[in-house]
Amino acid sequence: MYAIIETGGKQYKVEKDMLVKVEKLDAEVGANVELNALMLVDDKGAVKTGANVGKVTAQVTKQDKFAKILVCHYKSKKQIRKRQGHRQPYTELKIVSIG
Secondary structure (H helix, E strand, O other): OEEEEOOOEEEEEEEEEOEEEEOOOOOOOOOOOEEEEEEEEEEOOEEEEEOOOOOOOOEEEEEEOOOOEEEEEEEEOOOEEEEEEOOEEEEEEEEEEEE
């Protein structure tokens, strides 16, 4: 059984006991979060779709940041060189139940 969920403007395919890194959520580590499922597929292959098909319960396991990426701006013959780093925050979720 798997589900398609939406959070942070993105869609993720999740299964039970799966770890997923999503955009940062305002929740503490150890808290349970309920997410809306856009699509559910059971073990027999039956598909349910719609705006609110069901709920997916997930537990917050970690609040962290991704690895640093470097952004460089450069214009030739203008002496313009700018280098900047960025680390995107994320929330790691463990899927507890689908349904």
